[in-house]
Amino acid sequence: MIKTNMYALIVSATVGSLCLATPALAQVDAEEVFKENDCHKCHHATKAKKGPSLAKIAAKYKDKKLDEKEAMKHMTGGKKVKLDDGTEEDHKIIDTKDVAVQTAVAKWMLNR
Amino acid sequence: MKKRALMIGISLSAIAAGCASVATGPQAINWDKVPATKVALFYPGQSSYQWLRSEAHAGAAKETARGDACTSCHDDPKEEQRQGAKILSGKHPLEPHAAAIKGKNGHIDMTVQAAYDDKNAYLRFQYKTHNPNHPGNDYPGYRFDGKEWKAFGGMRLNKNVLAGKTATVYENRVNIMLDDGKVPGFAQQGCWLTCHDGERDMQKEPTKDQVEANALMKAIKKSDVRKFIPGTRTNPMDWSTGKPLEEIAKMKANGEFLELMQWRAHRSDKVGGADDGFVLEYRNFDAGKNHFNSNMDSKTKLPKFMFDQAKAGTKAYTAGDYGKKEMILIKGANAVPFDPNAGWKEGDILPQYILSAEDAAGSAADNKALSEWKNGVQTVVFIRPLGLANADDKALKPGGVYNVGFAVHDDNMTGRGHHVSYTKTLGIGAKADITAVKLN
Numbered sequence: 001m002i003k004t005n006m007y008a009l010i011v012s013a014t015v016g017s018l019c020l021a022t023p024a025l026a027q028v029d030a031e032e033v034f035k036e037n038d039c040h041k042c043h044h045a046t047k048a049k050k051g052p053s054l055a056k057i058a059a060k061y062k063d064k065k066l067d068e069k070e071a072m073k074h075m076t077g078g079k080k081v082k083l084d085d086g087t088e089e090d091h092k093i094i095d096t097k098d099v100a101v102q103t104a105v106a107k108w109m110l111n112r
Numbered sequence: 113m114k115k116r117a118l119m120i121g122i123s124l125s126a127i128a129a130g131c132a133s134v135a136t137g138p139q140a141i142n143w144d145k146v147p148a149t150k151v152a153l154f155y156p157g158q159s160s161y162q163w164l165r166s167e168a169h170a171g172a173a174k175e176t177a178r179g180d181a182c183t184s185c186h187d188d189p190k191e192e193q194r195q196g197a198k199i200l201s202g203k204h205p206l207e208p209h210a211a212a213i214k215g216k217n218g219h220i221d222m223t224v225q226a227a228y229d230d231k232n233a234y235l236r237f238q239y240k241t242h243n244p245n246h247p248g249n250d251y252p253g254y255r256f257d258g259k260e261w262k263a264f265g266g267m268r269l270n271k272n273v274l275a276g277k278t279a280t281v282y283e284n285r286v287n288i289m290l291d292d293g294k295v296p297g298f299a300q301q302g303c304w305l306t307c308h309d310g311e312r313d314m315q316k317e318p319t320k321d322q323v324e325a326n327a328l329m330k331a332i333k334k335s336d337v338r339k340f341i342p343g344t345r346t347n348p349m350d351w352s353t354g355k356p357l358e359e360i361a362k363m364k365a366n367g368e369f370l371e372l373m374q375w376r377a378h379r380s381d382k383v384g385g386a387d388d389g390f391v392l393e394y395r396n397f398d399a400g401k402n403h404f405n406s407n408m409d410s411k412t413k414l415p416k417f418m419f420d421q422a423k424a425g426t427k428a429y430t431a432g433d434y435g436k437k438e439m440i441l442i443k444g445a446n447a448v449p450f451d452p453n454a455g456w457k458e459g460d461i462l463p464q465y466i467l468s469a470e471d472a473a474g475s476a477a478d479n480k481a482l483s484e485w486k487n488g489v490q491t492v493v494f495i496r497p498l499g500l501a502n503a504d505d506k507a508l509k510p511g512g513v514y515n516v517g518f519a520v521h522d523d524n525m526t527g528r529g530h531h532v533s534y535t536k537t538l539g540i541g542a543k544a545d546i547t548a549v550k551l552n
Contacts, residue, residue, distance in 0.1 A: 035194060041185035042171065049185065050171065092171060 028101050030108030037094050039075075039105075045112055050083065054112035061110055068106035076102065138234050138482050138493045141551060146225045146236070149546045153520055153531035154196035154219040157206030161342065162309040162349055164301075168205065181300035183534050192219045196531070212274055213529075217242050220520055220531045226548035228498065228540055233508045233548055235494040235538075237286050242523040244488030248284030250434050250524075251378035253461040254408060254415055261408070261415055264431070264461060267526045269313050281434055283378035285521040286492045287530075289391065290371040290514050290538070292506050295341055298370065302517035302535035306339040306370065306391050310351035312527045318352075328354025328393060338395040343368060360393045364503065368392075371506040375481045375492045379404040382440050383469035386481035386494050390504050398504040400474015404465040407441065409450075415462045417447040418454065428460040443468035475502040498540075513539045516546070 034040060042051035052060075061070065075094045082088050094102060163169060164176045172185055188194065196218025202210040222239040241248055252265035265273075265281030272278040289306070291298040297305050309316040320335045328344075329335070331354075342348030344360050354360075363369065369392040380386055385403035390396050407415050418427045423446045429439045441447045441463040450462075480495040500507050508514070518533040537544035 035188055035190070038170070040188050044187070050175065087174075089171065 028104035030101075030104040033094075033096065033101055033105050034108065037096075038092070039094075042092075043109075051081070054109050058110045058112050068103055068110060071106035071109060072099075072102045075106065138236075138495055141227055141234060141493075143225055143236055146227050146549055147547065149224045149536075151222050151224050151518060151533050151536060151546075152192035152219055153222055153518060153533045154192035155199055155207075155216065156195075156304075156307070156528070156530075156532050157199040157204065158208075158314050158528060159199075159206050159304065160307050160309045160311075160314055161304060163206070163315070164304060165349070176301070179297055179300055181535070182302065182304065186534065192534075195219075209269055209274060213268055216268075216523065217531075220522065222518065222520065222533075224518070224536075224546050226538060226540075226546050227551050228508075228510065228548045229551045231497060233494075233496045233498060233540060235288065235496065235548075237490075237492045237494075237518070239286075239490055239520060239522075240488055241284065241485070241490050246435055247377060247485035247490070248282075248522065248524070249377035249381065250281050250439065251283045251464060252281050253429070253439065253463050255431070256428075256456045256458060256460040258458040260413065261462070263464070265434070267529060268524045269527065269529050279431055279434065280524050282521070282524040282526050283376050284490065284523075285377065285519075285526070285530075286375045286490070287519040287521070288371070288373045288494065289517040289519070290373070290506055291516075292367065292512070292514055294367040295370055296343065298517075299515045299535060302515070303519065303532050305341055306395075307528065308337070308340065308351050310337045312336055312338065314528060326352050326354065328352075328357075331357050332394060334394060339372075339391045340393050340395075341368070341370060341391055344393040354393060364392055367506075369504075373479050373494060373496065375483065375494060376404075377483075377485075377490075378440060378463075379465050379467065380481065381483050382442055383467045383472070384480050384482065385469060385472060385477070386479040386492075388476050388478045388505070396504070398475035398478070398502065400476035401472055402476045403469060403472045404467050405471070407462060407464055407466045414452055415450045417441055417443070417466045418450045418462055420446050420448045427454055428456070428462050430459050430461055433461075439463055441466050444470065475500075475504050478502070478505065508540055510541045510550075513537055513542050513544050 042049050043057070044053050046053050046055050048056070061067070074091065078090050078093045080088045081091045094105065096102060165173050167173055169176060175185070186195070198204050199206045200210055200216055200218045220239050222237055225236040227234045252263060254261040255264035265279045267273065267282040268280055273280050289303050293299070295305070308314065310318055318337065323329045323337060324335050337351045340351070343363060344355055345351065345353045346355055347353040369390045372389040372391050372395065373386055374389065375381065375386040380403045383403050387402055388398045390398060407417055409416050419441060421427045429437060433439060443466055447466060478497055478500055482493040484491045496508060498508050514537065515535050516538045517535055519530045521530045536546055539547045541548060541550050
């Protein structure tokens with residue numbers, strides 16, 4: 001009985017400390033934010049749509065040693081992007097100013 | 113109870129009379145053995161042909177205009193769920209009346225099954241009605257105000273309903289729009305090809321006078337704008353630029369139109385029908401006579417029929433009966449000719465339509481349907497004869513693959529207030545999104 005109680009105590013202490021230590025970042029459903037912002041309409045996980053696939057973006061970032069900060073600039077800057085047909089368009093700006101959320105989305109994208 | 117039994121009796125006998133193969137047809141089908149396809153439908157608001165080609169359709173105007181498929185971007189498994197919720201969120205420009213219809217479901221999950229035999233194709237649909245306690249078979253009526261019989265009730269987006277001037281009443285519907293490959297763009301953009309600014313409850317709705325002054329509308333004797341395919345206009349972005357009737361007739365002769373089949377909870381269900389129409393320059397009914405007809409005499413401005421007191425237990429209903437009693441008028445069953453001297457009281461209500469399976473005739477009467485609403489789930493089986501040769505029909509043939517779009521009007525809605533699917537394919541014994549299996 002004592003053993004069980006001790007075990008329960010250790011588990012609850014561990015869970016408690018995990019909860020306290022969990023950053024806001026982990027609470028963000030990055031994929032949902034990505035899709036709620038309609039990013040998926042242009043960026044598919046693996047195939048090219050209007051924009052490059054997430055796999056291609058991740059590979060490019062890895063190759064150029066860029067991180068999520070660069071991706072966040074891209075999703076918040078509204079800069080012109082060049083499309084396959086040669087035309088240019090303003091890149092959509094993510095509908096959140098919460099840096100933690102932006103970071104989560106950028107990390108999620110680059111981990112595809 | 114007696115009345116309900118009578119209605120069921122009418123339904124079954126009407127179906128049996130109208131569809132020779134029914135005994136071995138849909139009622140004998142073991143649907144558990146027919147593959148089921150899940151199709152999601154979502155609330156589109158005012159997403160017209162024109163809106164989709166505007167900058168408001170962010171990042172997709174050019175792609176839509178060049179004919180890209182909706183699903184080339186909208187391809188997420190939860191797309192319909194997401195889009196419907198957004199449009200009804202109250203923050204989206206596509207639904208200006210979101211507050212008035214708060215609580216409306218943004219999407220519907222529907223199960224679709226298909227089968228065929230030597231005579232017919234059978235298309236079965238199942239979905240949960242938003243109201244779990246009512247089959248949605250009420251319809252606006254004519255109310256006696258002490259002097260005249262005036263239209264009463266309307267769908268949820270109706271101007272008078274929104275203004276609180278009349279009751280919220282409308283029938284549920286299940287619709288199929290079908291293309292055999294002859295309407296450019298339907299395979300890619302489906303029903304959205306037919307939904308335009310200027311149509312009822314859409315943006316830029318013209319006045320009745322404006323419509324009646326338009327050359328095409330005058331020629332086809334219409335006073336509102338309804339679904340049309342882009343090819344019937346010289347400028348598809350503008351409903352008012354109708355082509356000459358001769359050109360439209362050529363399009364029809366070439367098969368450049370869409371089949372539109374509609375099961376209606378009030379106007380066709382009890383007589384075992386589903387109406388047969390087509391979309392070309394307007395949302396037309398096929399030639400012949402429908403399962404339902406107006407119950408208003410345009411000359412006398414009086415109803416044509418009333419309930420048979422002996423069979424229905426009343427000669428009319430009142431507004432308080434909506435949602436509680438089945439107010440469906442059926443010729444030869446519970447209807448008798450209207451008697452203006454029957455002692456009408458203010459508030460008496462008679463249905464706007466009189467139903468008859470026997471009167472339905474010609475191409476308009478091709479389709480039959482069976483249905484059941486139980487525990488909040490609506491089931492509808494369309495029965496469509498194969499190989500129809502009428503000029504206003506698309507012939508379904510074994511081996512054929514067709515582009516289809518589905519719509520459900522649920523919870524007192526008509527017009528644009530429906531849920532719509534992206535385009536799917538239907539194969540009659542051929543591989544498709546929905547494959548109709550051959551019955552033994």
